[in-house]
Amino acid sequence: xxxxxxxxxxxxxxxxxxxVEYADRNVEGDNLTVYVPAKHVAGRSDxxxxxxxxxxxxxxxxxxxxxxxxxxxxxLEKGPYAEIHESAAxxxxxxxxxxxxxxxxxxxxxxxxxPGEWKIEFMSNGRVLTSTGYHSCARMLNKITxxxxxxxxxxxxxxxxxxxxxERFTPFVKNGQSIDMWNGDGGTASEFSYKxxxxxxxxxxYGVYVAHEEDVSFEIASExxxxxxxxxxxxxxxxxxxxxGSPKKTxxxxxxxxxxxALPPAWSFGLWLTTSFTTxxxxxxxxxxxxxxxxxxxPLRVFHFDCFWMKGFEWCNxxxxxxxxxxxxxxxxxxxxxxxKICCWINPYIAQKSPLFREAKQxxxxxxxxxxxxxxxxxxxxxxxxxxxxxxxxxHWYQSFLKMLxxxxxxxxKTDFGERIPVRDIVYFDGSDPVKMHNYYTYLYNKTVFDxxxxxxxxxxxxxxxxxATVGGQQFPVHWGGDCSASYPSMAETLRGGLSxxxxxxxxxxxxxxGFEQTASADIYKRWCQFGVFxxxxxxxxxxxxxxxxxxxxxxxDVLRELVNLKCRLMPYIYSQAxxxxxxxxxxxxxMFMEFPEDRMCDVLDKEYMLGDxxxxxxxxxxxxxxxxxxxxxxxxxxxxxxxxxxxxWIKEKFDYRSFPLLARENTIxxxxxxEDVPDYDxxxxxxxxxxxxxxxHTERQRIYSVKGEKLVEIEAVRRKDTIHxxxxxxxxxxxxxxxxxxxxxxxxxKE
Numbered sequence: 111x112x113x114x115x116x117x118x119x120x121x122x123x124x125x126x127x128x129x130v131e132y133a134d135r136n137v138e139g140d141n142l143t144v145y146v147p148a149k150h151v152a153g154r155s156d157x158x159x160x161x162x163x164x165x166x167x168x169x170x171x172x173x174x175x176x177x178x179x180x181x182x183x184x185x186l187e188k189g190p191y192a193e194i195h196e197s198a199a200x201x202x203x204x205x206x207x208x209x210x211x212x213x214x215x216x217x218x219x220x221x222x223x224x225p226g227e228w229k230i231e232f233m234s235n236g237r238v239l240t241s242t243g244y245h246s247c248a249r250m251l252n253k254i255t256x257x258x259x260x261x262x263x264x265x266x267x268x269x270x271x272x273x274x275x276x277e278r279f280t281p282f283v284k285n286g287q288s289i290d291m292w293n294g295d296g297g298t299a300s301e302f303s304y305k306x307x308x309x310x311x312x313x314x315x316y317g318v319y320v321a322h323e324e325d326v327s328f329e330i331a332s333e334x335x336x337x338x339x340x341x342x343x344x345x346x347x348x349x350x351x352x353x354x355g356s357p358k359k360t361x362x363x364x365x366x367x368x369x370x371x372a373l374p375p376a377w378s379f380g381l382w383l384t385t386s387f388t389t390x391x392x393x394x395x396x397x398x399x400x401x402x403x404x405x406x407x408x409p410l411r412v413f414h415f416d417c418f419w420m421k422g423f424e425w426c427n428x429x430x431x432x433x434x435x436x437x438x439x440x441x442x443x444x445x446x447x448x449x450x451k452i453c454c455w456i457n458p459y460i461a462q463k464s465p466l467f468r469e470a471k472q473x474x475x476x477x478x479x480x481x482x483x484x485x486x487x488x489x490x491x492x493x494x495x496x497x498x499x500x501x502x503x504x505x506h507w508y509q510s511f512l513k514m515l516x517x518x519x520x521x522x523x524k525t526d527f528g529e530r531i532p533v534r535d536i537v538y539f540d541g542s543d544p545v546k547m548h549n550y551y552t553y554l555y556n557k558t559v560f561d562x563x564x565x566x567x568x569x570x571x572x573x574x575x576x577x578x579a580t581v582g583g584q585q586f587p588v589h590w591g592g593d594c595s596a597s598y599p600s601m602a603e604t605l606r607g608g609l610s611x612x613x614x615x616x617x618x619x620x621x622x623x624x625g626f627e628q629t630a631s632a633d634i635y636k637r638w639c640q641f642g643v644f645x646x647x648x649x650x651x652x653x654x655x656x657x658x659x660x661x662x663x664x665x666x667x668d669v670l671r672e673l674v675n676l677k678c679r680l681m682p683y684i685y686s687q688a689x690x691x692x693x694x695x696x697x698x699x700x701x702m703f704m705e706f707p708e709d710r711m712c713d714v715l716d717k718e719y720m721l722g723d724x725x726x727x728x729x730x731x732x733x734x735x736x737x738x739x740x741x742x743x744x745x746x747x748x749x750x751x752x753x754x755x756x757x758x759x760w761i762k763e764k765f766d767y768r769s770f771p772l773l774a775r776e777n778t779i780x781x782x783x784x785x786e787d788v789p790d791y792d793x794x795x796x797x798x799x800x801x802x803x804x805x806x807x808h809t810e811r812q813r814i815y816s817v818k819g820e821k822l823v824e825i826e827a828v829r830r831k832d833t834i835h836x837x838x839x840x841x842x843x844x845x846x847x848x849x850x851x852x853x854x855x856x857x858x859x860x861k862e
Contacts, residue, residue, distance in 0.1 A: 111259065111261075111327035111329070111341050112288070112329060112332075112333045113126075113248075113250050113259075113261065113333070113341075114333060114334075117334070123252050123253055123254050124250045124251065124252060124253070125250070125251045125253055126148075126245075126248045126249070126250055126251075127148045127161035127162075127163065127181060127248055127249040127250075127251075128148050128228075128245055128247070128248045129146040129148070129163045129165075129179075129228045129242075129246070129247040129248065130146065130147060130148055130149050130150060130226065130228050131146065131147065131149075131150055131151070131224075131225055131226050131227060131228050132144060132145075132146060132210075132221065132222060132223040132224075132228065133145045133146060133147050133151060133162070135205075135210060137203055140168065140169065140199070140201040140203075141166065141167065141168045142166070142167040142168075142203055142210065142212050143164060143165070143166050143167075144164070144165040144166075144167070144210070144221055145162055145163075145164055145165075146162060146163045146164070146165060146228055147160050147161070147162045147163075148160055148161040148162060148163070150225060150226045161181065161249070162181075163179055163180070163181055163247065163248075163249065164179070164180050164181075164183065165177060165178070165179050165221075165230075166178040166179075166180075167212045167219055169199040169201050169214035170194055170195075170196040170197070170199065170350075170367060171196065171197045171199050171214075171363065171366060171367065172197075172199050172200055172214055172215030172216075172217075173214055173215035173216060173217040173234075173352070173353045173354065173355075173363065174199070174214060174215075174217075174350055174351070174352050174353070174363060174367065175212065175214050175217060175219050175232065175350065175351045176321075176348065176349075176350050177219070177230075177348070177349055177350075177351070178346065178347070178348040179247060179260060179262065179346070179347045179348075180260075180345060180346045180347075181249040181258065181260065181345045181346075182258075182345040183345070183346075185258075185344060185345035185346065187344075187346065188541065188542060188543040188546070189323075189540075189542055189543065189546065190323055190500075190542050190543075190546055190547060190550045190554075191321075191323065192321065192323060192368060192550070192553075192580070192581040192582050193368070193369070193582060194321075194367050194368065195366060195367055195368070195369065196367075197366070199214050199215065200214065200215055201213065201214050207223070208222065208223055208224055209221060209222060209223060210223065215353075216234060216235055216353075217232065217233070217234050217239075217351070217353040218231075218232070218233045218234075219231070219232055219233075219351070220232075220233055227243075227244075228242075228243060228244070228247075229241060229242070229243040229244075230242050230243075232264075232316070232351045232353075234316070234353050234355065239314060239315075239316045239351070239353060240264040240265050240266070240267075240312075240314075240316065240318075240338075240351070241264065241265045242262060242263060242264055242265070243265075246262060246263040246264070246337065246339075247261065247262045247263070248260075248261050249261075249345065250341070257343060258343070258344060258345055259341050259342065259343055259344070260341060260342055260344060260345065260346060260347035261339060261340070261341035261347070262339070262340060262341075262347055262349065263334055263337035263338065263339040263340075264318060264337060264338050264339075265336060265337055265338075266285070266312075266331055266335075266336055266337060266338055267314060269313075269710075270312050270313055270314055271283045271284075271285060271312060271313045271703070271713055271714070272284040272285055272310050272311075272312055272330050272331070272338055273310060273311050273312070273313075273357075273610065273613045273701065273703070274307065274309055274310040274311050274317075274610055274613030274614050275289050275291070275306070275307060275308065275309070275310050275328060275330075275610065275613075275614075276291070276303050276305045276306040276307035276308075276579075276610065276611060276614060277303050277304060277305040277307075277579075277589075277591065277592075277607040277608070277610055277611035277616075278301075278303055278606070278607060278610045279298045279299065279300070279301075279303070279603040279604070279606055279607045280301055280606075281606070281716075282606050282609060282610060282701070282714065282716035283713070283714055284310065284328075284330045285330055285331040286330065286331050286332055286335075287328075287330050287332060288327075288328070288329055288330075288332050288333075289301075289327075289328040289330065290306075290325055290326075290327050290328070291306040291307075291308045291322075291324075291325055291326040291327070291328070291549065292306060292325045292548065292549070293305070293306050293528075293529040293531075293548065293549050293552065293578055293580065294529055295527070295529045295530060295592075295593075297592060297593040297594070297595075297627075298591060298592055298593060298594040298595070298600060298603050298604050298607060299594075299595065299599075299600060299603060303607075304529055304577050304578045304579070304592045305578060305579035305580070305583070305589065305611055305614075305616070306549060306580065307579070307580065307581055307611070307614035307616075308320040308321075308322060308326040308328075308340070308581065309364060309581070309613075309614050309615075310328075310330075310338065310613070311357050311360050311361060311613050312357075313357070313703060313707065313713055315353070315354065315355050315356045315357055315359075315360060315707065316351060316352060316353045316354070316360055317351075317352040317353075317354070317360040317361070317363075317364055318338070318340075318349055318350065318351055318352070319349065319350040319352060319364060319367070319368075319581075320340050320342075320347075320348070320349045321348040321349060321350060322342045322347075322348065322546075323546040323547070323549055323550045323580065323581075324342060324343065324344075324543070324545045324546045324548075324549075325342070325343070325545065325548075325549075326340055326341070326342050327340065327341050327342070328340050329341075343545075350367070352364055352367070356707055357613075357703065357704040357707055358696050358700070358704055358705070358707075361612075361613065361614075361615050361695060361696055361697065361704070362694050362695045362696050364614070364615050364695070365584065365615040365694075365695025366695065368581050368582050368584070368615065369582050369584060369585040370584075370585065370692060370693070370694075370695045371584045371585060371587050371615070371616070371617035371618060371691060371692055371695065372560070372564075372572060372585055372586065372587060372692065373570055373688060373689060373692035373819050374573050374587050374588055374618055374647075374688065375570060375571050375572075375573055375790070375817075376681070376685055376789055376790035376817035377411050377412070377451055377788075377789060377790045377817075378411075378412070378451075378522075378573045378588065378647060379646070379647060379648075379677070379681065379684060379685065379688070379789045379790075380409065380410070380411025380412060380648075380674075380677075380678070380788065380789035380790070381408070381409060381410050381411055381412070381643070381648050381649075381650070381670075381674050382411070382412040382413075382414055382453070382575075382620075382647070382648060382649035382650065382651075383399060383400075383403065383410055383412070383413055383414065383649075383650045383657070383658070384413075384414035384415075384416050384649065384650065384651040384652075384657070385399075385414065385415055385416045385418070385419075385656075386416060386651060386652040386653065386654070386655060386656050386657060387416050387417060387418075387626075387651075387652065387653045387654070388418070388653060388654050389652075389654065389655065389656055391418070391434075392434045392435065393434075393435060393437075393441050396413065396415075399413075399656070399658050400413060400445070400448065400450070402658055402660060403658070404448075406659075406660070406667045406671060407671055408659070408667060408670055408671045408674060409671075409674045409675065409678060409786070409787045409788060409789075410450065411449075411450065411451060411788065411789060411790075412450065412451045412452070412453055412521075412522075412649075413445060413450050413451075413452055413453070414452075414453040414454070414455070414524060414575070414649070414651070415452070415453070415454050415455060416455045416524075416651075417455050417526075418431070418434070419431065419434075419435065419454060419455065421433075423461055423463045423491065423492055424461050424463050424464045424465075424491075425457060425459065425461050425464070425490075425491050425494075426456055426457060426459065426460060426461070426464065426466075426511075427461075427464040427465055427466055428456070428466070428511035428512070428514065428515060429465075438518060439518050439519065442518055442519030442520065443519060445519075446519055449788070451521040451522065452519060452520050452521050452522075453520070453521065453522045453523065453524055453575060454515060454520050454523055454524070455523075455524045455526055456512070456523050456524065456525060456526065456559070457490075457525075457526045457527040457528070458496060458497045458499070458508075458525075458527065458528055458551075458555045459490065459491055459494040459495065459496055459497070459527065460476065460494060460495050460496075460497060461491035461492060461493060461494045462486065462491075462492055462493025462494065462495075463492065463493070466511075467493075467495065470495065470497070470504070470507070471484050471495070473503070473504075473507070474498075474501065474504075474539065475497060475498060475501060475503070475504035475507055475508075476495035476496060476497060476498060476504075477495065477496045477497075477498050477532065477536055477537075477538070478498075478536070478537050479535045479536065479537065480535050480536075480537055481535075485532055485535075485536060487532075489530065490527075490530070496531065496532070497555075498538060498539050499551070499554035499555055499558055500538045500539045500540040500542055500547075500554065501539035501540070504539070505554070505558045508558060509558060509559075509561075509562045512559065512562055513562060513566060516562075516563075516566050516567070521567070521573075522563065522572075522573040522574065522575070523559055523563070523574060523575070524574070524575040524576075525555060525556050525559050525574050525575070525576045525577070526577050527577065527578065528551060528552035528555045528556070528576075528577065528578035529552070529577075529578045531547065531548045531551045532544070533545050533547075533548050549580040550580055552576075552578035552579055552580055552583060553579075553580050553581075553582055553583055555578075556574060556576050556578075556579070556583060556586045557585075557586060559574060559586075560572050560574055560585075560586040570818055570819055572586075573587070573588060574586055574587065574588060574589075575588055575589075575590055575620070575649070576588070576589045576590070577589070577590060577592055579616070581614075583616075584614065584615045584616045584617060584695075587616075587617060587618035588618045588619065588620055588646070588647045589611070589616055589618070589619055589620070590619070590620040590621055590622070590647075590649065591604045591607050591608055591619070591620070591621035591622070592607075592626075593622075593626045593627060593653075594621060594622055594625050594626050594627070595625050595626070595627045595628055596624055596625030596626075596627065596628040596629055596630035596631075596634060596652075597625065597628075597630075597634065598634065598637075598731045598732065598733075600625055601625070601634070601637070601638055601641065601729070601731060602716075602717060602731055604621045605641070605716065605717065605719070605729065606716050608621065608645070608699060609699070609700075609701040609716055609719060612697035612699055612700050612701060612704075613697075613701065613704070615695050615697065616697060617646075617688075617691035617692070617695065617696070617697045617698050618646045618647060618688070618691070618697075618698055619645060619646055619647070619697075619698075619699055620642070620645055620646065620647035620648060620649050621642065621645065621649075622649065622650075622651040622652065623635075623638050623639055623641075623642035623643075623648065623649060623650045623651070623657065624638045624639070624642075624650070624652065624657060625638070625652070626651065626652055626653050627653055628653075628654075629652065629654070629655040630662070631662075632662040632663040632665070632666055633733050634733075635659070635662045635666055636662070636665065636666050636669045636767040637729065637730050637731070637767070637770075638729075639659075639666070639669055639670050639673055640669075640673060640729060640730065640770045641727070641729035643670070643673040643674060643676075643677050644673070644677065644721060644725075644727045644772060645699060645721075646684075646688070646698045646699055646721070648674075648677070665767060668768070669767050669768060672768060674786075675786035675787075676749070676750070676786070677789070678783070678785055678786045678787060678788060678789050679782050679783050679784075679785070679786050680725075680749075680780075680782065680783070681783050681785075681789050681790075681791075681793060682781035682782065682783045682793035682794075682797055682814050683722065683724070683725070683780055683781050683782075683812075684721070684722070685793065685815055685817070686722075686781070686812065686813050686814065686815055687721070687722030687723065689813075689815050689819050690722075690723075692819070698721065698722055699719055699720070699721055700719060700720050701715070701716070701719055701720075702715040702718060702719065702720065702740075702742075703715070704720075705720045705723070706742045709742045709743070711740055711742070712740070712742065715740060717729065717731060717739070718739050718740070718771070723778075724774055724775050724778040724780065724802075725749075725772065725773065725774055725775075726741070726746065726771065726772075726773045726774075726775065727771070727772055728770070728771035728773075729770065730765055730770050730771075734764065735764045735765045735766060735767075736762065736763070736764050737762070737763055737764075737765060737770065737771060738760060738761070738762045739760070739761055739771050740759075740760050740761070741755055741756075741757035741758070741759065741760075741761060741773070742757050742758065742775075743757045743758040744757045744758075744775055744776040744777075744803075745757070745775075745776040745803040746773040746774070746775055746776070747773060747774045747776075747802050747803065747850055748769075748771065748772060748773050749772050749773065749774055750768075750769045750770070750772055751769050754803075754852075755773070757775075774802045775802070776802060776803035776804070776805060777802070777803065777804055777805055777808050777810050778801075778802040778803075778810070779799060779800070779801060779802075779810050779811070779812035779825055779827055780799075780800045780802055780812075781793070781797050781798070781799050781800070781812060781814055781825075782797060782798040782800060783797050784796035784797060784798075790817045791817070792816075793814050793815065793816070793817070793822070794814045794822045794823050794840070794841060794842065794844070794845065795844050796844045796845075796846070797814065797844070797845055797846070798845075798846045798847075798848060799812075799825060799836075799845055799846065799847045799848070800847075800848050800849070800850060801827055801834055801836075801847070801848070801849045801850065801851075801855075801857075802850045803850060803851055804827060804829040804834055804849075804851070804855075805829065806829050806830070806831060807828075807829065807830070808828070808829055809826065809827070809828040810826070810827050810828075811824070811825065811826050811827075812824075812825045813825070814840075821840070822840050822841055823838060823839065823840035823841065823842050823845070824838070824839045824840055825837075825838050825839075825842075826838075829855070832853065832854070832855055832856060833855065833856045833857075833858055834849065834855055834856070834857050834858065835858045835860075836857060836858065836859045836860065837860050837862065838859065838860070838861045838862065839862045842861050843861070847859055
């Protein structure tokens with residue numbers, strides 16, 4: 111939201127209360143309160159008829175400084191609020207004649223006490239991260255509507271880029287953009303986002319989380335090109351400055367506050383195939399897909415039934431359409447016997463024709479209007495209502511139907527929608543603010559489903575395929591990118607969205623391979639398979655047509671098979687990275703600037719990414735097969751073509767459909783598993799441990815985990831001149847060791 115006409119003038123309808131100068135302070139334990147009037151106070155009379163802002167500083171964890179600014183503290187505040195996980199912080203408060211220093215860990219908020227100079231500098235070891243100052247923080251009153259807004263602007267340094275703010279399909283670097291935190295079903299080709307996260311990180315290595323569930327409005331180097339500005343309606347504004355020292359560590363700290371992603375089951379990293387959305391299908395059809403994949407030796411691990419497993423006009427009734435699936439329990443058992451996991455589509459809406467609508471209405475399980483009516487709409491399903499998950503009984507009722515499906519043999523759920531949540535004339539069971547609930551609703555929805563899966567399936571077996579999200583939603587993986595089109599530009603915007611979402615701590619992410627809308631050409635299908643299989647999770651899904659590869663061409667079958675085979679073999683590496691993501695909160699798919707913050711060439715890269723610490727993926731976005739990608743300094747090894755590259759430069763190559771840039775960086779211990787037909791197996795049995803260009807004097811470590819996330823083997827390798835010394839701890843009798851290097855190197859392996 112913009113409040114000014116240029117730098118000097120306010121829009122006529124706004125009346126400001128600016129933070130102008132320090133007046134007083136109060137210290138209570140580790141908390142600091144600072145009082146800041148709206149003009150210079152030279153004498154007693156200046157304190158009359160004057161607005162004032164109150165700043166409260168606290169710290170929920172080391173190197174995290176929470177700032178809460180209020181104007182009128184008597185204003186009613188209603189939830190919901192995102193859950194914050196606090197830990198003991200090392201806080202000190204120092205003061206002299208000109209400054210107050212509030213320190214958490216190694217991060218300072220330095221508050222100026224100089225007359226007429228309001229300024230806070232957020233610093234790390236003497237280096238300024240960002241600051242707020244003249245006409246940056248204010249309460250703005252719209253004189254026409256009488257609506258109050260709180261606004262803050264934090265400085266942006268020269269060449270400082272801003273990233274994140276949720277799954278955004280607009281340009282990857284957010285500088286120059288106006289962005290509103292309002293979940294919407296807008297596809298991938300608009301400024302709308304299914305997943306709005308009011309948290310950004312910068313290339314300087316710090317992040318800012320604006321702790322509001324309502325519509326936070328960001329102006330990133332737009333209204334004021336020197337500032338990242340954010341505003342909310344009301345009389346209070348709270349934000350956290352998070353300093354990890356690097357983008358990766360800052361994302362990790364953010365997830366310490368808002369929740370680490372759960373570890374998805376190992377089977378979920380295999381290939382998912384769906385019925386598609388509006389296609390005609392029954393058991394004969396779905397079995398033909400499964401048979402076709404088996405006949406072509408394409409490993410399939412999960413089969414997904416989209417919306418029409420239930421009768422039309424009745425979503426959700428949680429009942430298999432008896433005309434289409436007369437024997438669902440038998441069908442699911444037959445598919446389980448073929449080694450498949452089963453996923454079913456759901457949403458949080460109950461159509462009026464659903465047999466469950468009357469019960470939900472009578473028991474008060476649906477959102478209601480102020481007058482007591484059930485809120486209903488014909489958009490999506492005729493007369494549908496929305497389940498009120500703030501009502502514990504409604505959440506339990508919803509879970510009871512999902513449990514019946516689990517008892518039948520369903521393994522996981524695609525939690526679609528959750529964005530179209532009404533705000534006008536709405537009353538929630540627990541009295542929550544409807545505006546704040548618009549985004550927060552998806553948290554309750556996905557948590558309700560995920561909690562059931564964890565309870566029924568056990569820890570480590572719960573898995574969603576979720577579309578909408580807000581702060582904290584990263585705890586309930588996996589998320590997918592929403593409705594993309596079958597084109598190269600849409601493939602690129604999908605990747606931008608996923609990389610932006612990763613900046614908010616979402617560790618596991620997928621998308622509709624070959625696009626949801628329309629039907630891709632065989633060319634796009636094969637290129638998107640390369641991108642999709644080497645995302646963390648891989649799903650073939652569409653709208654009006656099936657996505658089995660033989661409908662495109664037979665080469666597509668070969669391409670898909672080879673890719674899935676390779677991913678299965680790389681599962682010891684991929685799953686180890688998944689465990690680390692679960693522990694650290696650092697996303698598995700990460701933008702290049704996050705992994706290489708010191709390399710300025712990586713600042714704007716949005717068409718390639720790192721899959722974990724060691725593998726670079728650069729999808730091909732041209733029918734010609736040409737791909738131009740950047741490699742940071744060091745040696746790189748293409749896992750498909752076996753070619754070696756010297757980094758620090760751009761590479762331009764042409765690839766057929768059987769290859770693309772999939773490169774391991776130097777100083778990598780890459781573990782290949784012995785199986786290529788399933789993603790979940792004993793990763794340590796007969797595995798090949800490959801040392802990729804270990805440099806002299808370098809020490810590298812790698813772990814192999816079981817499919818339950820337990821550490822099996824720990825490998826440490828150090829190269830000294832012409833010998834690589836390897837120490838292996840754990841059950842490692844069947845491991846084989848190889849070396850990729852230009853030189854002839856000896857291996858000295860010690861097994862403990």
